[in-house]
Amino acid sequence: MTKKNILFVSWQGGLGHITRDLQIIKELRKRNPEVEVSWLTHPLGSRLIQEAGETLLPESQLSADYNGSALIHAVDNFRLNLMKYVTLARNVWVRNADLFNQVNATYSFDLIIGDESYEVQRAIAEGKFNLKCKMVMIEDFVGVDSMSMNPLEVLSVYYNNFVLYGRFLPRLRSRIERFFVGELEDILDRKLGLFLPNRRKIGQEYYHILGHVVRFDPENYADKWKIRAKLGYGKEALIICATGGIAAGKEMLETCGKAYIILKQDLPDLRMICVCGELYGQDQPELPQGVELHTYIRDIYEHYAACDMAVVVGGGTTTAELTALRRPFVFFPLENQFDQQINVAGRLKRQGAGIKMRYHQTSPESLATTIFRHFGKDVDWEAIPTNGAQKAADLIHGFLATGAFQPTRPDAAVGSYEVQNPIKAWV
Secondary structure, X not given: OOOOEEEEEEOOOOHHHHHHHHHHHHHHHHHOOOOEEEEEEOHHHHHHHHHOOOEEOHHHHHOOOHHHHHHHHHEEOOEEOHHHHHHHHHHHHHHHHHHHHHHHHHOOOOEEEEEOOHHHHHHHHOOOOOOOOEEEEEEOOOOOOOOOOOHHHHHHHHHHHHHHHHHHHHHOOOOEEEEEEEOHXXXXXXXXXXXXXXXXXXXXXXXXXXXXXXXXXXHHHOXXXXXXXXXXXXXXXXXXXXXXXXXXOHHHHHHHHHHHHHHOOOOOOOEEEEEOOOOOOOOOOOOOOOOEEEOOOOOHHHHHHHXXXXXXXXXXXXXXXXXXXXXXXXXXXXXXXXXXXHHHHHHHHHHOXXXXXXXXXXXXXXXXXXXXXXXXXXXXXXOOOOEXXXXXXXXXXXXXXXXXOOOOOOOOOOOOOOOOOHXXXXX
């Protein structure tokens, strides 16, 4: 195969998105070592891209960070204000869509890959610029959910589902290939809303179902003591507490620190390591003496493999890695964050993995009790499919082999449906 140029847009979410994207490209290079990838990402992701020896587009320094610019101001006391986030993210959305348009006009690519690049999808669907090649969209949920009875939030969520899935999805079918990270059963078997299609049927018709994307072969991390020796740990009781690289979770780590004091009574050799990610100017968590604090640990999955127990924010990548590693863990879905509260928590419940706790219903005492009850125990959940990166790489390799995509006009509606605007119908 001749040399191919790819643009990878990855500026949504925490570090879990960047790490899974890097793994997909790692697998793709096994199939085509000549592929050249240019990355467009946010400041936090730029460090990981450069650590991996990848090519970072200079335009990345102009990108707006959803995590820093919007999420930090919309999360308070481990609770997300969705309407505030949407309002704050709107400017980020417009800025990044314009930046993508600039990059699309400046460079020539054989394929564009976007990890939840909804702002790009919307701009394409609205005809704001011409996509010069095929695009792949990576997603890990289908449909947005309202987490309150606020009429504005309910209406906003409904209209978002109508636009993204009722109109744009069928219109863009020949332009955008869609990958779903997870299993088909992870897509809720229910409608997106009144008069809107069923989510799981959308998954069957429009998505390539990948399974889970992890950065390692679980079999290589089955021996906890071997990994401990590699990382320099001893035989002490070990707990890893981590926020997953998002601008939230400080409160959870402080609760873990208070639980540490209680746990030390029964586990005198306990070692607790807290990883707070990038808190974007927030004060670091206040932790008791003896608890270690880091803002970043490279390849943290190895430390998960070495631990007796983990406590994490309920992000999709982190919990998938812990599930694959078969380590006991507690997870706290961010309050009012629909993806973590509904999709991730639902997936873990189906798999029988992890212990879900609610931050505002958890005291240091109850957390310490839960940790002690499950500490170091063997888990009984089934292994999950972890070859998602390989499947994605096979598909991308195939797309590149078929030649350049040459769109000549915005797509007509393609597929089994295009939902008419129900709001206009009611009016």
